[in-house]
Amino acid sequence: MSSPAIIRLDNVSFCYGQRDARALDDVSLEIRPGEFVGVTGPSGAGKSTLAAALSGAVPHHYRGSLYGAVYVDGQDTCEVSLTDIARTVGSVTQDIDAQMVASVVEDELLFGLENFGVPHDEIEGRLAGALATVGISGLRDREIATLSGGQKQKVAVAAILALRPRVLVLDEPTAALDPASSKLIFQTLSQLNRNSGITVVVIEQKVALLSEFCDRILVMNGGRLVLDGTPREVFAHGPELRQMGVDSPRVARVSNSLAEHGVIDPGPPCLSVGEAETLIRGLLAAHGEESLPAAGAGPSSADPLSAPSQVSPHTPVPSASERAESPVVDLSDVSFSYPGSGDGVAHVNLSVRPGELVGVVGQNGAGKTTLTKLLNGLLRPASGAVRIAGIDTRTVPVSRIAAHVSTLFQNPDRQLCKDTVLDEVAFGLELQGVDAREARQRAQAATERFGLPAGESPFSLSRGQRQMVALASVVVMEPQVVLLDEPTSGLDYRECMTVMETVGQMAERGCAVIMVCHDMEVVSDFAERVVVMAGGRVLADGSAAEVFAQPGLMEAASIEAPQVAQLSQALARSASPRFAGISQVSGIVDLVEEMVRP
Amino acid sequence: MTSVIDYVAGDTLLHRLNPVTKLAVAAAVIVATLLADTYPLLVGLIVLTLAIGAYAGALRRLASLLKVLVPLAVIMLLLQTAVVRTGAPVVAWVTTDGLVTGSKACLRLLGVAMPLILMLSVTKMGDLANACVEVLHVPYRYAFTFTTALRFVPVFSQEMTAIMEAQTARGVEYDTRNPFRKLQLMLPLCVPLLVSSVGKTDATALAAEQRGFYLRTRASSYKRYPIVARDWVVLALCVALVALGAAL
Numbered sequence: 001m002s003s004p005a006i007i008r009l010d011n012v013s014f015c016y017g018q019r020d021a022r023a024l025d026d027v028s029l030e031i032r033p034g035e036f037v038g039v040t041g042p043s044g045a046g047k048s049t050l051a052a053a054l055s056g057a058v059p060h061h062y063r064g065s066l067y068g069a070v071y072v073d074g075q076d077t078c079e080v081s082l083t084d085i086a087r088t089v090g091s092v093t094q095d096i097d098a099q100m101v102a103s104v105v106e107d108e109l110l111f112g113l114e115n116f117g118v119p120h121d122e123i124e125g126r127l128a129g130a131l132a133t134v135g136i137s138g139l140r141d142r143e144i145a146t147l148s149g150g151q152k153q154k155v156a157v158a159a160i161l162a163l164r165p166r167v168l169v170l171d172e173p174t175a176a177l178d179p180a181s182s183k184l185i186f187q188t189l190s191q192l193n194r195n196s197g198i199t200v201v202v203i204e205q206k207v208a209l210l211s212e213f214c215d216r217i218l219v220m221n222g223g224r225l226v227l228d229g230t231p232r233e234v235f236a237h238g239p240e241l242r243q244m245g246v247d248s249p250r251v252a253r254v255s256n257s258l259a260e261h262g263v264i265d266p267g268p269p270c271l272s273v274g275e276a277e278t279l280i281r282g283l284l285a286a287h288g289e290e291s292l293p294a295a296g297a298g299p300s301s302a303d304p305l306s307a308p309s310q311v312s313p314h315t316p317v318p319s320a321s322e323r324a325e326s327p328v329v330d331l332s333d334v335s336f337s338y339p340g341s342g343d344g345v346a347h348v349n350l351s352v353r354p355g356e357l358v359g360v361v362g363q364n365g366a367g368k369t370t371l372t373k374l375l376n377g378l379l380r381p382a383s384g385a386v387r388i389a390g391i392d393t394r395t396v397p398v399s400r401i402a403a404h405v406s407t408l409f410q411n412p413d414r415q416l417c418k419d420t421v422l423d424e425v426a427f428g429l430e431l432q433g434v435d436a437r438e439a440r441q442r443a444q445a446a447t448e449r450f451g452l453p454a455g456e457s458p459f460s461l462s463r464g465q466r467q468m469v470a471l472a473s474v475v476v477m478e479p480q481v482v483l484l485d486e487p488t489s490g491l492d493y494r495e496c497m498t499v500m501e502t503v504g505q506m507a508e509r510g511c512a513v514i515m516v517c518h519d520m521e522v523v524s525d526f527a528e529r530v531v532v533m534a535g536g537r538v539l540a541d542g543s544a545a546e547v548f549a550q551p552g553l554m555e556a557a558s559i560e561a562p563q564v565a566q567l568s569q570a571l572a573r574s575a576s577p578r579f580a581g582i583s584q585v586s587g588i589v590d591l592v593e594e595m596v597r598p
Numbered sequence: 599m600t601s602v603i604d605y606v607a608g609d610t611l612l613h614r615l616n617p618v619t620k621l622a623v624a625a626a627v628i629v630a631t632l633l634a635d636t637y638p639l640l641v642g643l644i645v646l647t648l649a650i651g652a653y654a655g656a657l658r659r660l661a662s663l664l665k666v667l668v669p670l671a672v673i674m675l676l677l678q679t680a681v682v683r684t685g686a687p688v689v690a691w692v693t694t695d696g697l698v699t700g701s702k703a704c705l706r707l708l709g710v711a712m713p714l715i716l717m718l719s720v721t722k723m724g725d726l727a728n729a730c731v732e733v734l735h736v737p738y739r740y741a742f743t744f745t746t747a748l749r750f751v752p753v754f755s756q757e758m759t760a761i762m763e764a765q766t767a768r769g770v771e772y773d774t775r776n777p778f779r780k781l782q783l784m785l786p787l788c789v790p791l792l793v794s795s796v797g798k799t800d801a802t803a804l805a806a807e808q809r810g811f812y813l814r815t816r817a818s819s820y821k822r823y824p825i826v827a828r829d830w831v832v833l834a835l836c837v838a839l840v841a842l843g844a845a846l
Contacts, residue, residue: 061804086808098801101742101809103605103749107724114818115810123820143605145752163809376767402769413794414757414764417786431769459793473768 004074005030006167006199007054007089012068013223014049014058023049025223026068031201033166036193038210038231039203041220042245042492043464047203048094050220051171053077054201056085073166087116090165092156094172096149099156105131105139105147108155112163130162133196134188148364150181157188167199168192174206175489178364178518180558182206186213205492208249208563211235211271219246232268245494250521250563250585251276257589258283263596273563277570280592284575287596327351328480328512329375334384336374337536345370345536348384352514354480357507359527359544360516363558367536368516372483375514377401389480403432406479410486412463412470421447421461422454425473432477446476450498464495471499475506482506484515488522500526520562524548524583532557545581564588604752606719611828612654617721617729619829623650624713626836630843631709639846640705647712654720663715664708671704678703723748729823731816738814746802754795761787 007030014024023046031037031054039047052058059066060082070077073088093099102108109127118126131137134154139147144155153173160168168189174182190213192198204210210217211231219227219234221244227234235241238248238256248256252269254276259266264283270276329352337344345367352358360368373379374386377398386393389404406428409415418424426443430436447454450472453461458469467490474482484503488496496519504526507513517523523530523544530547532540534557540547547553548565561569564583571579571588576595582588612620631643651660678700685695718726727741765787766772774780825833 055808057804057808061807082807083810083812086810091808093801093805095798095801097753098798099805100749101746101802101806103723103745107722110724110820111806112809114820115814117813117818120820159809373763378763378767397771397773398766399769399771399773402767405767407764407767409764409767411760413790414761415768417765417790428768459790 003033005071006033006073007031007201008071009053010069010071012053012066012070014053014064014066016049016062016064019064022223023064024053027223027225028068029218029225029228031167031199033199034193034197035199035216036190036214037199037201038214038217039201039220040205040207040210040217040246041226042494043490044222044462045220046223047220048171049223051091051093051169051201051203054167054169055089055091056080056082057091060085086165087163088165089167089169090160090163091169092153092160092171092173094175096152096156096176100144100152103144105136105142105144105155108144109159109162112159116163126162126164130158133161133192134158148181149176150178150184150364153177153181153185154188157185161192161198165198167201170200170202172203172205174204174209178362178558179520179560180363182209183560189213205247207235207247211249211252219244221246231271235269235271236267238269242493245492247493247521251567253585254564254567254588255279257585258592261589261593263589263593273566273570276563276567277574280567280571280588281575283592283596325353325355327353328389329514330385330387331374331381332385332387334374334381334386336370336379336382338370343367343370343536345374345533348538350531350538350541352481352512354510354512355507356529357504357513357527358515359523359530360514360533361518361520361523361530361557361559362533362539366533366557368533369485370536371533372407372485372514372516375481375483376405376407399431402428404479405481405483406474406477407483407485408470408474408487410489412466413459415470415473416458416466419457420455421452421458421469421472424458424469425452425476428473428477442476443472446472449475464491467491467495467499471502475502479511481512481514484513484517486516486518488517488519496522520548520559521564524562524565532559534558545583548583549581604719605722606654606656606659608655608720610654610720612650613720614828615832616733616823616825616829617726618733618823619825619832620717620721621726621730622833622836624717626839627713628710630839631706633840633843634709634846635702636846637702637705639843640702640709643709643843644705644712647709647716651712651716654716656716656719659719660712660716663712667708667711671707674707675700675704718748725821725823728819728821732819732823733825735816738816738818742806742811750795750798753798754791757794758787758791761790 009027009029012024012027013022015022027050039050041047049058052062053070056072056077059078072085077085100108101111109130113123113126128137131140134157136151136154136158139151139155144152147155173185177185186209189200189202193200214231217229217231217234218225219241227237235248235252238253241248249271251273252271255264255270258264270279329350331348331350334348335346343365348371360371362368370379374381375388377393380394388401391401391404393401416424418427422440422443425446426439429439429442444454450468452465452469452472458466461469482503487499491499500522503513515527527544530542530544531538532547532553539557540553548561549569554561564585568579568582568588578591582591627643627647631640634640634643648657648660651657679692679696682696682699683691683693685693687693688697723745727745730736730741731738762772770783772780772783
């Protein structure tokens with residue numbers, strides 16, 4: 001703690017351009033060498049602006065008014081050039097494609113090395129070393145355009161690493177990645193931090209990753225730094241974080257909630273499944289609940305716990321799905337492969353009834369997006385048949401299928417094209433031939449419901465609000481089927497909940513919802529049925545509790561069960577079978593409370 | 599991945615030439631094509647380009663380019679015959695002179711368009727930029743601008759495809775058979791595409807600056823691009839080719 005800060009912010013405020021609103025508001029902060037700092041907060045909190053201030057992009061690249069001072073390695077960033085700051089601070093920005101300056105991996109790494117005048121006899125060593133450090137030596141001669149998102153992210157990190165910066169600043173490096181690749185990126189960062197002593201500052205929405213890897217977490221809200229401490233200190237403020245729109249790891253919620261219910265004394269929260277299991281087992285033991293013979297192994301052991309046969313009283317009641325209605329979506333033995341590559345889907349069978357909310361999970365490249373494109377008609381099956389509301393998608397144009405299926409895309413900007421929010425929301429209705437006056441009335445009602453500014457241009461809104469405009473244009477269509485492709489990426493916790501609650505309501509009214517999602521917590525909270533995909537095939541299709549309780553299946557699909565599912569499995573093994581199949585924080589808390597207070 | 603200027607990997611003599619020499623080859627074929635005025639030479643130059651393409655394994659690339667060029671060439675032929683009305687009439691408005699000038703214009707179009715694409719497809723963009731800086735003393739910022747623009751072409755076309763897919767899924771009739779209707783529907787999308795392109799370009803500029811773009815000099819490049827004996831031989835052949843074009 002005694003070593004001098006490598007980056008210091010003294011009362012820093014920043015407004016973009018001529019605007020009065022402060023993107024950063026009086027932030028003071030010290031980052032010491034060797035720290036692994038996570039930054040989180042709701043959208044619009046100023047996280048990216050903070051990253052820009054640390055890397056010198058504020059004030060050198062983004063124009064605006066800066067107050068206070070930022071010192072990098074003791075030098076005021078206003079007094080040195082961006083290039084000089086870059087010698088100390090390497091930065092990886094959000095848009096990974098825009099970060100690239102070359103078309104081949106090797107050239108991408110060479111660019112910085114050559115520019116900073118690294119002696120030519122050192123270049124080969126540094127280049128090979130940086131590639132090896134992030135584990136992509138095999139990609140050296142590949143064209144960047146042919147790499148996956150996770151690989152590109154690693155190339156970006158390697159290109160910065162080769163320059164040997166003392167600080168690495170990353171802005172949401174995992175936003176477009178699946179859980180397995182996200183974890184790999186954090187493991188790589190953690191290694192760099194421990195082995196090479198590089199200070200890491202990472203902006204991230206995935207709180208479970210932050211709590212696992214960071215030794216310090218900063219929480220921003222409204223341009224201000226509101227919390228600063230170890231993960232345990234920060235996540236002890238669960239309710240406050242929630243109010244701001246910041247999620248907490250589910251196991252932290254379990255222990256915080258037990259404390260709120262007076263079952264345990266308030267204190268630092270649990271941060272891992274193992275900790276929560278130990279805590280609860282200890283509680284039960286203290287209250288005379290006999291423990292099962294300890295399974296010994298942690299929650300991630302591949303102990304093949306057969307799918308729980310007895311349905312726990314805590315599994316969410318399957319609602320509309322049990323209605324004996326005929327499926328509105330029906331795929332029978334559907335195969336499709338992209339020309340030139342083996343990717344695609346093979347022999348997919350899936351039927352979804354009105355009112356069902358189905359989550360589709362799997363790694364990047366598992367065929368999830370292909371599946372959604374087959375459903376909305378953008379792709380036609382090579383064999384088998386896709387029927388939507390009784391229509392074979394091969395027989396009608398996509399624009400006609402749109403009357404039955406609405407898709408909410410991951411990137412709302414591709415969906416938006418009108419001058420005002422109202423026009424945008426009414427547009428889909430007008431395309432389906434709804435009378436202009438009625439379309440506007442319905443659009444007006446929808447924009448009011450979401451609290452959107454009807455007269456403004458959609459492009460002037462924030463990322464979260466643009467997603468809401470896209471969502472309103474889906475809701476207003478009152479479709480029979482809704483497809484969601486990563487509906488929560490790029491959204492903060494609160495926006496994410498608004499989207500999911502709206503979708504839940506649509507399902508209740510009889511709309512079939514199919515949601516492709518990387519966030520297992522969201523899937524287990526909202527989907528009653530989960531389809532697991534890998535390598536273009538459906539590996540499993542069942543209730544969320546059932547699917548997440550199969551460690552072998554999770555491994556085969558390279559996904560990680562949500563924390564609560566892991567915890568309930570561990571407890572079912574080591575404490576009481578009554579925990580089997582619980583998928584919600586409240587379920588665990590209620591059961592523990594019942595067991596310790598007879 | 600679907601762009602015509604993607605790199606075609608290989609280890610032929612053509613691949614190993616200095617990128618500047620390859621540009622000279624393309625330039626020589628183009629200049630010769632423009633100067634040439636006889637059918638044998640015009641056809642010969644196209645055959646030469648195709649032969650080099652076949653040697654470098656890039657024939658398929660040229661074939662896909664021809665699919666676009668041939669219809670263009672045919673339209674050009676028709677236009678030329680409509681404009682040039684001297685000489686003996688053949689069929690309808692078409693005259694002998696019209697046919698001659700038209701067909702030569704056609705062959706020139708093919709002969710001019712193919713060599714550059716061929717040479718770009720057997721050269722890595724980074725090498726081309728660095729070699730131009732080293733050998734031709736082109737300022738690096740121009741070389742960088744050029745290669746970045748080329749790199750962005752597929753990125754933007756992917757973006758455009760994604761936008762059109764999203765709009766089709768909403769019910770916009772991009773799947774219409776009427777090309778004029780399709781064009782009319784596409785125009786409004788230029789704005790969102792432009793907005794995202796400006797953002798991307800700005801982010802790339804920032805990323806380049808943070809990696810020392812402004813420190814770069816002619817001596818920075820780690821890979822060197824000397825003009826060696828085989829390059830001199832090929833350059834001599836280029837001069838001969840231009841002379842041939844001028845003579846015939």
